[in-house]
Amino acid sequence: MSDSLLQFRNISKSYYGNSVLANINFDVRKGEIHALIGENGAGKSTLMNILFGMPVITGTGGYEGDVLIDGEKISFKSPHEAMYAGIGMVHQEFMLIPGYSITENIKINREITTPNPVSRIFGKRLETLDMASMNADARKALDKLDMNIEEFTQVAGLPVGHMQFVEIAREIDKTGIKILVFDEPTAVLTESEAQNLLAAVKRLAAKGIGIIFISHRLDEIISVADRVTILRDGELVATKDIKDTNAVEIAALMIGRKVAIDRVQSDRRRISDEIILSLKDLHVGMPGEMVRGIDLDIRKGEIVGIGGLAGQGKLGIANGIMGTYPARGDVVFNGKPMILGDPRAAMASGMGFVSEDRKGVGLLLNESIELNIAFTAMQVGNKFLKQGGPFRFQDDDGIRKHALKMIKDLDIRCESPVQHAGSLSGGNQQKVCVARALTQDPVFLFVSEPTRGIDIGAKKLILDLLLKLNEEEGMTIVMTSSELAELRSICDRIVIVCEGKVEGVLPPDASDAEFGLMMSGSRGGKTEDSPERSADHG
Amino acid sequence: MDGLNRNSNGAGSWILENLVTIIFVAFTLFGFMVSSGVSVGYFFSELSSRVFRNSFLVLSLIIPVLAGLGLNFGIVIGAMSGQVAIAIARYFEMGGLSGLLFCFAVAMVAAAFCGYFTGKLYNKTRGQEMIASLIVGFFANGIYQFLFLFVVGVIIAVPATHPMIKPDGIGIRMTVDLVPVKQGGLKYALDNIYQIPFVHALLIVAVGLLLLLAVRYWLNIRKGRSYLNSPLSLVVNGGLCLAIAGVAIHAMVTKSPLMMVRKVPVVTGLLIIGLCVFTVLIMKTKLGQDFRSVGQSQHTAEVSGINVDRTRIIATMISTVLASWGQIIYLQNMGTLNTYNAHTQIGMFSVAALLVGGASTSKAGITHAIFGTILFNAMFIMSPEIGQSLFGQAILGEYFRTFMVYGVIGVALGIHVWKANKKSRIMVE
Numbered sequence: 020m021s022d023s024l025l026q027f028r029n030i031s032k033s034y035y036g037n038s039v040l041a042n043i044n045f046d047v048r049k050g051e052i053h054a055l056i057g058e059n060g061a062g063k064s065t066l067m068n069i070l071f072g073m074p075v076i077t078g079t080g081g082y083e084g085d086v087l088i089d090g091e092k093i094s095f096k097s098p099h100e101a102m103y104a105g106i107g108m109v110h111q112e113f114m115l116i117p118g119y120s121i122t123e124n125i126k127i128n129r130e131i132t133t134p135n136p137v138s139r140i141f142g143k144r145l146e147t148l149d150m151a152s153m154n155a156d157a158r159k160a161l162d163k164l165d166m167n168i169e170e171f172t173q174v175a176g177l178p179v180g181h182m183q184f185v186e187i188a189r190e191i192d193k194t195g196i197k198i199l200v201f202d203e204p205t206a207v208l209t210e211s212e213a214q215n216l217l218a219a220v221k222r223l224a225a226k227g228i229g230i231i232f233i234s235h236r237l238d239e240i241i242s243v244a245d246r247v248t249i250l251r252d253g254e255l256v257a258t259k260d261i262k263d264t265n266a267v268e269i270a271a272l273m274i275g276r277k278v279a280i281d282r283v284q285s286d287r288r289r290i291s292d293e294i295i296l297s298l299k300d301l302h303v304g305m306p307g308e309m310v311r312g313i314d315l316d317i318r319k320g321e322i323v324g325i326g327g328l329a330g331q332g333k334l335g336i337a338n339g340i341m342g343t344y345p346a347r348g349d350v351v352f353n354g355k356p357m358i359l360g361d362p363r364a365a366m367a368s369g370m371g372f373v374s375e376d377r378k379g380v381g382l383l384l385n386e387s388i389e390l391n392i393a394f395t396a397m398q399v400g401n402k403f404l405k406q407g408g409p410f411r412f413q414d415d416d417g418i419r420k421h422a423l424k425m426i427k428d429l430d431i432r433c434e435s436p437v438q439h440a441g442s443l444s445g446g447n448q449q450k451v452c453v454a455r456a457l458t459q460d461p462v463f464l465f466v467s468e469p470t471r472g473i474d475i476g477a478k479k480l481i482l483d484l485l486l487k488l489n490e491e492e493g494m495t496i497v498m499t500s501s502e503l504a505e506l507r508s509i510c511d512r513i514v515i516v517c518e519g520k521v522e523g524v525l526p527p528d529a530s531d532a533e534f535g536l537m538m539s540g541s542r543g544g545k546t547e548d549s550p551e552r553s554a555d556h557g
Numbered sequence: 558m559d560g561l562n563r564n565s566n567g568a569g570s571w572i573l574e575n576l577v578t579i580i581f582v583a584f585t586l587f588g589f590m591v592s593s594g595v596s597v598g599y600f601f602s603e604l605s606s607r608v609f610r611n612s613f614l615v616l617s618l619i620i621p622v623l624a625g626l627g628l629n630f631g632i633v634i635g636a637m638s639g640q641v642a643i644a645i646a647r648y649f650e651m652g653g654l655s656g657l658l659f660c661f662a663v664a665m666v667a668a669a670f671c672g673y674f675t676g677k678l679y680n681k682t683r684g685q686e687m688i689a690s691l692i693v694g695f696f697a698n699g700i701y702q703f704l705f706l707f708v709v710g711v712i713i714a715v716p717a718t719h720p721m722i723k724p725d726g727i728g729i730r731m732t733v734d735l736v737p738v739k740q741g742g743l744k745y746a747l748d749n750i751y752q753i754p755f756v757h758a759l760l761i762v763a764v765g766l767l768l769l770l771a772v773r774y775w776l777n778i779r780k781g782r783s784y785l786n787s788p789l790s791l792v793v794n795g796g797l798c799l800a801i802a803g804v805a806i807h808a809m810v811t812k813s814p815l816m817m818v819r820k821v822p823v824v825t826g827l828l829i830i831g832l833c834v835f836t837v838l839i840m841k842t843k844l845g846q847d848f849r850s851v852g853q854s855q856h857t858a859e860v861s862g863i864n865v866d867r868t869r870i871i872a873t874m875i876s877t878v879l880a881s882w883g884q885i886i887y888l889q890n891m892g893t894l895n896t897y898n899a900h901t902q903i904g905m906f907s908v909a910a911l912l913v914g915g916a917s918t919s920k921a922g923i924t925h926a927i928f929g930t931i932l933f934n935a936m937f938i939m940s941p942e943i944g945q946s947l948f949g950q951a952i953l954g955e956y957f958r959t960f961m962v963y964g965v966i967g968v969a970l971g972i973h974v975w976k977a978n979k980k981s982r983i984m985v986e
Contacts, residue, residue, distance in 0.1 A: 099862045114855040114860050127850055128861040132843050144844045150778060171784055 022048050023090070024229040025070075025198050026372035030084035032065055032076070037135045039065050040253045045314070047198060050222060054232045054240040056273055056537075057250035059329045059501055063233055066250070069198055071101045088197070107190035109204055113182050117175035118520040122150070122157040123172055125189045129483070132155070136457075160188040160456075169306050180212030181445035182194050186416045187219065194555040199223065199409055204237060206330070217243045235328055237266040237539040239313075251275050268537025274503065278288035288490060290320040290511065295463060295495050296340075302519075303339030310335035311519030312349035313348075316495060323490050324510030324527075328538055332519035337465035341365050341372045342382065352463070365424065366399045371461030373452045375499070377445075383453045384441030388433055391451050396458040401529040429484060446477025453484065464488070466497040482509050505535055573972065574611035577965050584961075588939030592946040600938060602819040605755055608927075609822055610750070610890045612713060612829045612868045614907045615914075615926045617879035619836055622921035623845075624872035625852030628819035630909045631675045631690035631873070635880025637901035638667035639913040642881070643743065644896075646673045647721055647733060650740040654750070657889065660743070671727070672877030673699070675871030682857075685917070688859055694904055718942045723768065733894040744892035755818035756805045758826065770794055825886060831924045840873075848872055852919070903970045909933060912919045912969040919973070936961060959974035 025047040032040040045052045068076050069086065072095025076082060085092050086192040088104060094103040115124050131153050132138075132146035157170040166184050168177075173184060183204060190199055201220065205213040220243060224230050232244055240247055241261060249256040249272045256272045265495050303310035310332040317323050327333040339346030342362035350357040358364055358458045366372070374380040383391055393413075396402040403414045403421070421437040429450045433443060440451055449469060455462060466485060469479040488494045488507050500506050506513050507527040515522045517535040521539045563973055572579065578931055589595065616634065621629040624956075642663035646656045675693060682689040709715055710727030715780045717726030721733040738741020751759075770791060777785045808815035839845045848861020851856040859865050884903065888894055911921060944954020 028684070098860070114857045116850060116857050118853050123846070127857070128863045130843055135842075143840045144847075145839075147838075147842055148846055169784075330653055340634070471956075473688065 024049050026085075026090075027066070027069075028085040028087065030066070030069060030082060030086070032069060032082040034079055038253060040069075042083070043250075043255050045255065045258070046249055047231060049229055050224050050227045051246065052224045052230045052232050053245035054234060054246045054247040054274075055250065056233075056235060056237075056240060056247060056269065056539075058273060058503075060252075061250040061273075062253040063250055065201075065253075066204070067233070067433075068232075069107070070095075070200070071098045072096050073098060076255065080116055081512065082405050086510070095384075102193065103387065105193070105197050106200070107188045107193055107197045107198070108200045108202065109183070109254060111203045111206055113186055115174050115182055115185060120162070120171045120173055121155050121168070122170045124185055125157045125160060125170075125192050127189070128151045129193070132179055156192055156255035160192040161517070163191060163308070164188055164286075165224075166543035175295070179210070180208050180215065183208060183212070184219070186285060187216075187223075191223065191555040196228060198229045198231065200233070202233050203235070205234065205236060213239070220315050235539045237269055237277065237536065237541045240269070241266055242478050248271055266539075267532045269543075270539060271530070271532035272533040272535075273539075274531035283475040288320065289493055290318055292356060295319040295353060297349075297351040298336075298340075299349040299351075301336065301339060301346065301350065303335040303344050305332075305344040308332050308338075310339055310346075310516075313340065313516070313519075315393070315521060317495060317513060319495055320489070320493050321499065322485070322496045324396060324508050324513040325497060325516060326503055326506050326513050326534075326538070327516035327522070329501060331517050333516040334467055335519070336516070337372060337467050337497065337499055338374075341370065342396060344376075345527040346418065362425070363399055363451045365394065366461075367461055369460075369462045370463045371456035371459055373449070373456050373464070373466045373469060375471065377448055377452060377471075378441075382440045383450060385439055387437040387438040388426070388440055388443070388451055389418050389430070392422050392425055392454045392458055393418045395455055400459055401546075403459070422454075427460070429454050430480065446473045446480065449473060450479055457488070461494065463495045463497075465497050465499070470500065470502065470505055478505065574917075575974065576694060577913055577968055578928075578932065581913050581936055581965075585932065585939050586604055588943045589599045589934075591718050591937070592942040594946070595939070596814065598817040600935075601755060601815065602817075603938045604931065604934055605758075605821050606819060607937070608819050608930050609825045609829070610887050610929050611883075611907070611910065611934065612927060613883035613886050614880055615910045615930045616829070616836065616923065617883050618907055619916075619921045620839070620848065620872050620879075621876045622911075622916065623840065623852050624848040624869055624919065625919070626679055626869060626872060627687040627690075627853065627918045628911070629690050629725060629840075629873065629876050630687065630694055630904040631679075632880035632883075632907060633694040633900050633904040634671045634675055635664075635877040636702045636884035636903045637666045638671055638877070639664045639881035639884030640888070640894060640896070640900060641667055641704070643885060643894055644721070644729060644733070645954075646743060647735060647894070648715075648719065650741070652743050653738055654737060654745055657746040657885070660885050661882055664885060665878050668878040668881035669874050669883065672874035675877060676873030677968060679873060680869055681865045691904070698901065701900075701935070702897065703978065705778045713780060729896050731896055735888065735892050735894055735898055737892070743889050747825050747828070747886060747890050748890055751823040752820040753820050754816065756808045757813050758821045758823075760790060760802055760805035760809075763798045763805065767795065767798045767802070770798070801971060822824050822890075827869060828886065830860055833927075836923055844868075844871070849856050905962055905966070906933075909965045912965050915974055918971060967975055 023046045027043050027045040030043040030045075031038070043062070043066060045066070055066070065076075069082050074097070076107055077096055088092065088106075093104065095104065100365060105340055116127070118186060119127070131149045132143070135145070135147050137149070138145040146200055154170050159168060161168065163183075164184055164187060166180060166181070166188070174182060177185070188275050190196060191349055204220075208216060217239065220230060220232065232240070234240055244261050245270060246258060246260055247264065248258040249269060249275060256275065259269075294316045298313050298315045301310060301313040313336060324331045325336060335344065336346045339359065340350055340357070342360045342365050346359040348359070350359060352368055352370065355368070357368065378384060383394065386394075393403050397404060397413060403417045404411045405414045419436060425431070426433065426436060431443075431447050431450045433452065440448060443451065453466075453469075467484070469481050473481065482505060485496055485498065489496055498506065498510060503513075510527055513525050513527060515534070517538065517540045522540060525533055525537065558815035581873055593727070599657075617635065618629055619628070639660070645663060646652075646660050652658055660761070675690070678689055678693055679686045706728040709729055710722065715722050715726065717724060723730050737744045738746045761963045772792065774786055777783055801859055804815070807813065847858070847863050847868045848879040850863055851865050855865050858868075880903075884900065888899065891899075910929045911926055912929065913933045914925035914927070916922070916925035916929065940954040940958040940961070941951040942954065944957060945951045947953075
């Protein structure tokens with residue numbers, strides 16, 4: 020492969036003994052668009068961080084293996100060195116200064132200057148800016164992208180699609196750019212903007228620039244890329260020519276069969292036909308997890324999974340209903356319409372919430388376990404309170420008794436109920452969160468990312484606990500998780516959220532390809548019958 | 558990226574952005590209406606001497622604002638450096654222009670040194686620079702007092718007979734006379750070099766500004782940047798300059814009371830103009846562009862390879878050095894060194910003046926500084942008059958102006974936070 024611009028040879032990386040990349044071999048040819056695809060945490064960003072010499076890599080002991088550019092081994096110590104070597108990145112979040120003109124943004128820290136008398140004495144930094152040449156350069160870069168917008172327009176107020184192009188223009192204005200990385204470039208664009216972008220990417224490739232195209236949209240990859248490399252759990256699954264493969268195959272390779280947690284079957288489950296929660300056109304303004312119109316019915320006694328890639332809005336649903344972020348839409352719970360944006364009312368109506376943000380919203384880290392368990396019930400449900408004249412006191416004995424029962428029931432491993440919640444392990448912290456939600460006696464429980472940052476043994480315990488609650492108390496559970504495997508292990512049906520909307524509903528035993536296609540926003544087609552199929556599992 | 562569109566709701570947001578300025582204009586006009594005793598001659602004499610005294614200090618605040626450090630209350634440290642330089646010059650009885658230049662040189666070294674460490678502190682207190690600058694000013698005041706009350710006399714031997722040393726031989730007196738320049742001192746060392754009548758200066762400034770406008774207009778067209786020319790602002794600015802020139806000529810022809818206004822110091826004025834030019838020019842260099850980049854987004858600047866910390870330190874150093882020179886200009890005009898008080902209010906008053914001119918914690922320019930200095934000092938002159946004529950007590954007006962100073966800073970910061978919150982409010986799509 021003599022025409023390889025960039026080669027990764029046997030790249031491995033581990034953080035503190037935790038392997039995140041193993042033996043990656045990957046190359047980009049001149050003028051090629053090479054797509055990189057994988058679930059969250061598959062190792063895409065780590066691979067790019069290695070390429071750019073990001074501090075997060077260099078500061079944690081570097082990596083194993085070689086990176087070669089034009090056949091020469093390189094090792095960048097900072098993103099700046101990578102920039103000088105001709106590697107550019109178009110970020111998903113724009114690195115633009117809104118108050119600057121397009122020219123100023125394109126030329127940031129690479130301004131063209133002319134010497135003046137003062138600068139001859141005090142150095143280059145006092146040279147005068149040559150705005151005319153800068154404008155001309157910016158014009159050239161914009162023309163390459165067929166952008167006919169004025170180069171002196173201020174960036175603030177431009178449509179998002181244009182901002183993306185300004186980012187690209189900045190990269191191609193750098194002299195000797197060889198490799199350009201696009202990180203989810205179309206995530207924030209409208210369809211027509213995305214089409215323009217893809218056309219521009221193709222034009223750049225035709226000029227001989229090697230392009231790494233990170234995306235989760237399969238149809239885009241199929242239409243634009245020459246080759247695709249699929250990563251899964253830090254391993255390279257396959258590199259394929261686009262013409263030899265198709266969306267279904269890529270999707271299947273992306274999800275793969277993970278070490279599945281076995282599905283526990285039980286005949287004591289009771290799923291009624293009664294709809295306990297009905298969402299109509301729910302919108303939630305959670306930054307980074309925008310929900311843009313969800314319709315969903317949840318039946319009493321069900322365990323519903325909500326899956327999808329990060330940033331698509333799956334976490335926003337529970338947060339919007341529970342009132343932690345502004346929301347709009349019709350939500351009917353137990354036959355009564357809910358007022359959104361009022362966490363207190365949501366909890367009082369019998370909903371419990373185990374937040375994905377365990378250490379932020381979930382726990383009072385510097386308070387005791389027992390107080391953590393009782394806190395919400397005290398605030399919302401007026402439990403564990405004693406009346407003493409005009410004042411109300413907390414009922415220490417009641418709290419202790421309840422906490423001890425919870426610690427026993429949920430098997431929270433701790434020294435005593437007065438131990439600080441912050442000193443517990445992740446799994447036990449999660450159990451405290453669950454215990455707190457249970458203390459309010461909810462009939463409906465939202466659980467978000469229950470196993471994030473928890474070791475595998477504890478994961479199983481949490482999932483078993485949820486299943487037990489459902490079985491014994493008949494509690495309806497909506498579990499949101501990035502880990503498809505755990506959703507598949509306990510849920511009756513799995514709702515896949517993509518771009519803030521319900522992409523489809525799948526039974527847990529649907530094929531990997533179906534999940535993969537749906538998570539990447541390429542509708543699989545046969546999704547409508549899945550609720551019926553899922554009912555059979557009950 | 559929404560919410561950045563400035564023309565969102567026209568008049569309402571314009572009033573809000575310029576609320577502080579509007580209050581001050583109204584207040585000064587109100588002062589003229591209620592108090593009959595203020596003569597035009599007195600008002601302009603007072604105003605011009607105050608403006609020449611303070612402008613340099615206010616201008617020194619601009620660069621930190623542009624570099625994203627906010628309002629640098631830390632200029633008091635620069636002011637102290639300037640006072641140290643003046644104290645040294647006074648002790649060795651240096652005076653005149655050479656003494657003044659000596660002061661500038663010493664102050665520059667001291668202020669650059671202090672500014673470096675202040676800048677380091679700001680880098681450690683990112684996001685809280687303003688409160689840090691306020692507190693570090695108080696801290697530096699402690700060192701300053703230690704130096705002047707204890708070190709001088711106890712550690713450095715000085716003769717008790719020296720006029721600026723306290724009679725017991727330890728420490729520097731509360732007030733030190735700077736000795737008029739004619740007797741070899743520093744008082745008016747800069748102001749007395751050359752003076753011209755007020756109206757002449759007015760005419761020259763107006764004509765100069767008109768020329769500047771014309772040249773800039775022409776240059777923009779010639780360099781193909783005609784998009785920078787706004788006809789509206791040209792008409793407004795040009796009209797204003799013509800009006801001022803007209804008033805000046807009218808005064809000269811009719812020998813109106815404006816001719817009675819005290820003469821203005823030319824060299825001081827040139828220094829102020831020089832600083833304005835410096836501020837404009839440095840923003841057109843690579844360094845200036847880096848200031849702006851860092852000021853607008855530290856993260857983007859960092860990613861683009863700009864050394865953010867170093868850039869911020871340079872901005873702080875420039876500001877501190879300029880403030881030290883500003884304080885020397887201020888003191889040579891006052892004629893006495895109020896050893897332990899002269900610097901304490903400088904930070905507050907200069908910041909207030911800049912804000913009155915329409916600046917905010919994230920945007921500031923020369924016009925804001927000059928206009929603000931004029932308006933702020935106009936208020937200062939008028940408030941005792943208002944107190945006198947409304948309540949029969951001048952002192953009430955004095956209380957009121959202190960209230961105005963802090964009020965202005967409070968309002969400006971409040972509006973800033975309110976705007977920032979509005980921008981970051983989470984919305985449902």
